Amino acid sequence: MVFGFKKKFLFPALVFAWSTVTMGQNDTKDKYLMLTLAPLALLDIYDGASLRGGAEFRFNERLAVTFQGGTYLKYLNATKIDPEGYLVRPGIKYYLSKRKYQRYIALEWMHKEQSYDFLDKLIVDEVGVEKQYGMKRKINAVTVKYGKLVNLGSQWVLDWYVGLGIRRIDSQADLSSEEIEYIDSVGNDCTMQENLIRQRGNMIYPDLALGVKIGYELN
Template identity: 25%
Template sequence: MRIIRSISLALIFLLLFSSSSKADSIPNKMHLSLQLSPLALIDFYNGSSYRIGSQLVITENIAISADFGGYFKNFNYLKNNKGFYSFVAFKYRLPNSPQSWISLSYSYKQQSFNYHDSFEQDPNTPVVVHVQKYVNCLNLNYETNAILFRKSYINFFAGVGIRFRNVQSLQTKHEFDELKDGGDSQTLYFVLIPGKNTWLNLNAGIRLGFYLF
């Protein structure tokens, strides 16, 4: 909780400061920036992860960005969590809006972890569910930047797309309903149920960017 409060206070400060900055304060001819994803550290759904990326402005209206990262071993109900995450987006700057973009993104995640619980019919016998996930996502996003200082910014993004999910975990979906602690959790349902599925994907978050040159 202390980490969450610290990150939240830092983001509030950055947002307040950015409101007094002008969009045209970006230095001219800055093409490459480093990007960090602070909210990935407190992702209760997928587990705490570290991500670092970059953005390259190719032409005045075209850019490409990419993120890569991995997972911290234990967070919330995810134990022995490991894997990697990758993301790439092709971006088009909107006319007459220097800080707004439309992007087409692709992300890939490979993740494995252990979930500890028991079944309702035998609550005194511990059960360890090993989960292996492969997830591919395609999204259409709207992005906008808020300038912090002369060479840094916050990137806000949100979008909608499609998620291709392949999960190996329980033997059947019915077993999820029999879990003593997790069986009533809607969040755990999306995390643990096995099978190959195609779902609607909603995408939103922020990145901190730092111009290099």
């Protein structure tokens, strides 16, 4: 798998597992483990469909540690062609009251590595031409989130959230220097979304988060 997935994914997963074991040695009624799934990621036609599962361990009435990992799938026709890669997202949650289903604030760090193809639509002498080439991206983001847990019954939970942060993108294209110079010198009819996908170099952008997760409690 691309970018040495196994080695880079294993370390944060082991850290989360160790934290879960050590924090759960003294059981109380406030401790619980919740498994999560991000369903909207399976329908992402912009970044590419991905399977994102995770866990949350609350070790007292206020604090919890979270972890999410994901890998990209190819069944969906997305703007990024044949995306591959992975992401990891560890975090800390602070619940704003002692009730089990309540509002929270969270701090999360995300690391994502992804490769994909992009079909560039260029305009040369008023004639449209196409060029498909590969791209690789590394993304790191730190995000503060505000959300709420909603009890769906039978140990099922809905976790909705919004968030704001900052992300750094390191993007490279599988193009020669001559091809890059040519692409940059001619016009294109790409959408704003496509222009963001085809950008190269190091970039810093705001990180906006809006989503839901479905959880199942194992307490």
